[in-house]
Amino acid sequence: MSLLFALALGGAIHDLFVDPALRIFLFVDALPQGLVWGGVLAILALLAWRKFRWPEIPKQNTSGKGAEDIAGMAELAVLLRRARFSPWARQRLRARLMHLAVALRCEHEKICPDKAWAEIKQGHWPKNSVARAFFRGEEKTSFSQALTRVVEALERYAGGGEW
Secondary structure, eight states: OHHHHHHHHHHHHIIIIIHHHHHHHHHHHHSOHHHHHHHHHHHHHHHHHHHHOOOOOOOOSOOSHHHHHHHHHHHHHHHHHHTTTOHHHHHHHHHHHHHHHHHHHHHHHOOOHHHHHHHHHHTOOOSOHHHHHHHHTOOSSOHHHHHHHHHHHHHHHHTTOOO
């Protein structure tokens, strides 16, 4: 009885698995090697792209000022992580801090934004040499140290202090 069962099961396994696997192997073997390796590389590139793509900023379901703050903080956190390796992220952080500095200056000194932007781009403002070099992308220390100093200077300036 077990012999009949083994023979019947062997035939089913052969029909279900061995024959289709052999046909697939023969089909792939008949293809040009360049096409096979190109397909393998395309599949690997697709898998790598899906695995290593940059994280998206989570969208919030709430509306109003709180949701904008949370999304802005998430974007800032992503930029800070990327700034360790990415010149693009460093430039985006510089731009965000320049916008903040111009907004603070317009509020404190009651000048128009165009004048503030012109002075910051010409290098006449801020008076703090570390911040001025940071905004121009010419910091002499590491990016993280310069970023820390500029954020501290902006915090002082926002509190009513001087650069």
